[in-house]
Each structure stands twice: as structure tokens, then as C-alpha cells.
Amino acid sequence: MNKYDFGIVGLGVMGRNLLLNIADNQFAVAGLDLDPEKVASLQAEAGAEHQIHATTDAATFVGLIQQPRAIMLLVPAGKPVDSAIQSLLPYLEKGDIIIDGGNSYFPDTDRRFTELQAKGIHFFGMGISGGEKGARRGPSLMPGGDRQAYERLRPIFEAASAKVDGEPCVEFLGNGSAGNYVKMVHNGIEYGIMQLLAETYDLMKKAYGLPTGTIQQAFEQWNNAELQSFLVEITSEILKRKEENGAYLVDLISDWAKSKGTGKWTSQNAMDLQVPIPVIDAAVNMRDMSKYKPERIEASKSLIWDQGQTATADINEIKEALQFAILVTYAQGLAQLTVASETYNYELNLEVVTKIWRGGCIIRSVALEDFRKAYDKNPALRNILLDENIGQTVSKLQKSVRNVVKTAVEKGIPAAAFLNALTYFDAYRSENLPTNIIQAQRDYFGAHTYERIDREGTFHTQWD
Numbered sequence: 001m002n003k004y005d006f007g008i009v010g011l012g013v014m015g016r017n018l019l020l021n022i023a024d025n026q027f028a029v030a031g032l033d034l035d036p037e038k039v040a041s042l043q044a045e046a047g048a049e050h051q052i053h054a055t056t057d058a059a060t061f062v063g064l065i066q067q068p069r070a071i072m073l074l075v076p077a078g079k080p081v082d083s084a085i086q087s088l089l090p091y092l093e094k095g096d097i098i099i100d101g102g103n104s105y106f107p108d109t110d111r112r113f114t115e116l117q118a119k120g121i122h123f124f125g126m127g128i129s130g131g132e133k134g135a136r137r138g139p140s141l142m143p144g145g146d147r148q149a150y151e152r153l154r155p156i157f158e159a160a161s162a163k164v165d166g167e168p169c170v171e172f173l174g175n176g177s178a179g180n181y182v183k184m185v186h187n188g189i190e191y192g193i194m195q196l197l198a199e200t201y202d203l204m205k206k207a208y209g210l211p212t213g214t215i216q217q218a219f220e221q222w223n224n225a226e227l228q229s230f231l232v233e234i235t236s237e238i239l240k241r242k243e244e245n246g247a248y249l250v251d252l253i254s255d256w257a258k259s260k261g262t263g264k265w266t267s268q269n270a271m272d273l274q275v276p277i278p279v280i281d282a283a284v285n286m287r288d289m290s291k292y293k294p295e296r297i298e299a300s301k302s303l304i305w306d307q308g309q310t311a312t313a314d315i316n317e318i319k320e321a322l323q324f325a326i327l328v329t330y331a332q333g334l335a336q337l338t339v340a341s342e343t344y345n346y347e348l349n350l351e352v353v354t355k356i357w358r359g360g361c362i363i364r365s366v367a368l369e370d371f372r373k374a375y376d377k378n379p380a381l382r383n384i385l386l387d388e389n390i391g392q393t394v395s396k397l398q399k400s401v402r403n404v405v406k407t408a409v410e411k412g413i414p415a416a417a418f419l420n421a422l423t424y425f426d427a428y429r430s431e432n433l434p435t436n437i438i439q440a441q442r443d444y445f446g447a448h449t450y451e452r453i454d455r456e457g458t459f460h461t462q463w464d
């Protein structure tokens with residue numbers, strides 16, 4: 001008894017795979033799940049080289065783990081996390097550590113942190129990215145909260161995480177709910193890039209009239225250069241898959257997109273913080289739009305636009321447009337992290353965040369190393385578009401995105417994420433926006449006052 005280094009509660013796909021990964025690294029791991037089948041199947045999969053003990057009983061589970069205990073929860077976000085904590089509490093002692101490895105909503109993490117601190121239990125939220133395979137072979141881990149507790153667990157997490165150039169894709173990120181917040185924004189960026197890839201496919205097919213095979217080859221090639229990334233890679237794999245009758249599987253998949261909430265939370269919180277992240281907002285909107293299938297079918301018959309002949313495709317131009325929009329999506333998410341860090345006192349270091357995103361996670365890409373370098377050069381960077389190298393790159397790519405967006409508009413193909421990436425770029429580089437009109441209108445109908453550029457003070461005009 002008491003000889004296990006680590007415990008995992010929740011032996012679903014993620015919990016079971018992470019447990020096996022940690023056990024591969026010579027740690028003894030205990031597992032708890034209320035479902036006896038999950039317990040039995042993990043025990044059956046554990047090899048002779050593993051030290052694993054799984055159980056359905058919370059008291060036995062807690063008793064197996066070395067003190068001070070380290071227990072990670074991998075259960076669905078929301079109530080199940082609170083229930084799991086409650087089921088463990090009677091057996092825990094002061095100094096024990098609970099880690100929430102799920103996609104928890106960050107205010108819930110703050111609440112749990114405070115509630116457990118009062119009981120002498122260390123709590124921290126840790127974002128985990130990389131899906132099932134990542135959990136098994138090396139995820140990106142985003143821990144935040146209690147630094148001391150993290151230090152005790154560092155060897156386990158560093159061993160289990162993905163590595164890039166020998167460096168582990170895990171580092172302590174910041175105070176309070178920093179780990180869950182960073183993971184939430186990671187997912188917001190994930191939504192944005194996924195939407196851009198979907199729009200790219202749609203434009204290539206409907207605006208440029210390219211066959212799926214050609215689109216697939218383009219994605220495959222792009223993954224060898226500036227666009228190299230997990231999401232481009234899997235999209236190219238997806239576009240290869242055919243049914244026995246020769247039909248592309250993707251053409252048979254319903255367009256009704258589901259979501260678990262992290263993208264929506266990113267957008268909601270960005271509004272609270274007043275940080276514009278329009279590509280991510282568009283991605284959330286388009287998943288919502290996808291649910292209106294019956295209405296879209298009806299509208300497709302009455303709201304007609306004759307798109308004319310398909311446009312001539314310039315594959316390189318489409319690639320450059322995509323690269324532009326992906327860079328702008330990262331810029332928006334990272335700008336949100338900058339403001340959130342100040343607002344919530346997370347004390348994030350974005351050089352570290354971009355470093356641990358280089359491997360293991362869903363948004364890993366070659367671009368992350370450029371961002372890491374930019375933050376290394378200037379830790380106070382407010383927006384990666386202001387970095388000289390990244391700024392030059394997007395400036396060079398803008399002609400292509402303008403052409404692609406023009407084609408999308410002309411042909412009537414929805415490309416909200418592309419349009420929003422370009423609009424963000426054009427607004428961000430505008431010294432003057434037309435919001436002076438908004439201020440005048442507010443003053444006109446509500447006497448809300450305005451400031452002037454030629455004089456100090458607050459002004460009101462009797463407009464009528």
C-alpha cells in the first residue's frame with residue numbers, strides 16, 4: 001500500500017491513455033473509475049513492465065497512493081469534477097494535490113482552488129491537448145495554479161509530455177486558473193484554424209471547381225512547408241479516405257458540427273475583456289449556423305445567387321491566403337492571453353506558452369517557433385503582428401488573401417473566417433477608424449459626450 005506515485009480518476013479514453021503513458025515512464029499509477037468494465041479493461045491492457053492498479057473503490061484508490069498524494073481527475077467538465085472531488089475528500093489529507101486535467105471552465109477552477117485551499121488541499125487546473133493519441137504518446141500539458149504542487153509533480157509531467165528538440169511540452173504557466181484559461185484559448189485558436197481549413201476546402205471545391213484529389217494533394221504539399229501543422233496534416237488525411245464504392249467519406253459526413261463549449265467560452269470571455277478575436281467568433285458562429293440545416297435547405301431554394309463560372313485557381317495564392325489567416329488567428333488568441341494575464345493576474349509568459357504549444361497539442365505548427373522567438377526577443381509584445389518578422393510575413397501575404405476573399409464574395413461562398421482575418425488586419429493597421437462617427441451618434445441621441453483630437457477635455461454638442 002501507499003506505493004503508487006500517482007492516481008488518475010476517470011478511466012475513459014483520455015484517463016486510461018494518460019495513465020498508461022505515465023506508467024510507461026516507470027511510475028506506479030493507480031486508477032479509479034466507477035465502471036468495473038473500464039477498470040478490468042485497463043488492468044487487462046497493462047503490460048508486465050507497468051505498475052498499475054485500478055479499482056472502483058475510492059478508499060482503496062486513495063490508500064494506494066504515496067503521501068502527499070497526487071491525483072488527477074480526467075472526467076467531463078462541470079458537475080462530474082465536483083462529484084469526483086467530493087468522493088475523494090473523505091480520504092484525503094492536508095498537503096495532498098488534486099489536478100483537474102479536463103477542459104474545465106476557468107471560473108470553476110478558481111472556485112475549486114479557493115474551496116480546497118481552505119481544506120489544505122492543493123488544487124490546480126491543467127489543460128491537456130493532443131487527443132487520445134497525444135495522451136498515450138505525449139501530450140502538451142498546460143498546468144497553472146499552485147507552483148509548489150507543480151514542482152513536486154514536474155518529473156511525472158515532463159516524462160509523459162511531448163518533446164520538441166528534447167524540451168518537454170509542459171511548463172508551469174501561471175497563477176489560479178491560468179492552466180485552464182490557456183487551454184480554453186488554445187481551443188479557440190483550434191476552432192479558428194479548423195474553420196479556415198474547412199473554408200479553404202469549400203472555396204477550392206465550389207469557387208475554383210477543383211476535384212477532391214487535387215485539393216488533397218495541395219493540403220499534403222502545404223504540410224511540408226510554412227503551413228506544416230497537425231491540423232493541415234489530418235485534413236489532408238481526411239480528404240484521402242474513400243468508401244468501398246469509391247465515394248469520398250467526407251462527402252458523406254453530415255455538416256452539422258458539434259461542440260463542447262471551449263470555443264464559445266473563448267469568444268464570450270474575449271467580449272468581457274474587450275479583446276477582438278473575430279476569426280474565433282466566426283468559427284463559433286459557423287458551427288452554430290451549421291445546426292440550422294432545415295432553414296438552410298429552405299433558404300437555398302429562395303435566396304439565389306448565380307455564381308457564374310468557376311474561378312481559375314492559383315494554388316499558391318490560396319496557400320498564402322490560408323497562411324495569412326492562420327497567423328492572424330494565432331495573433332488574436334495570443335492577444336487575448338496578454339489581456340487575460342493582466343486582468344486575472346495569471347503572470348503568463350507567452351514565450352513559455354508558445355514553446356509548449358510547439359508539440360503534442362492540436363494547434364502545433366512550425367509557426368509556433370516563430371512566435372516563441374518573437375516573445376523571446378520582446379516579452380512585452382502586445383500583438384505578434386507587431387513583431388518585425390511576423391509583420392513582414394503577413395504584409396507580404398495580404399495580396400493573396402485579398403484576391404481569395406474577393407473570389408469568395410463574387411462567387412457567394414461563405415468565408416467568414418477569411419473575411420474576419422482580413423478585416424482584423426485592416427482595422428489593426430488603421431491609424432483612424434470611423435468610430436468617431438459612433439461617438440458623435442452616441443452624443444447626438446444620448447448626450448454621452450466625446451473627446452476631441454485637437455483639445456483636452458470632454459465635450460457635448462447640441463446637435464439639433
Ligand code: 6PG
Binds near residue numbers: 260262
Ligand atoms: C485537444 C482538443 C480536445 C477536444 C476538444 C474538442 O486539445 O486535445 O481541443 O480538448 O477534442 O475539446 O472540442 P469541441 O468538441 O468543442 O470541438
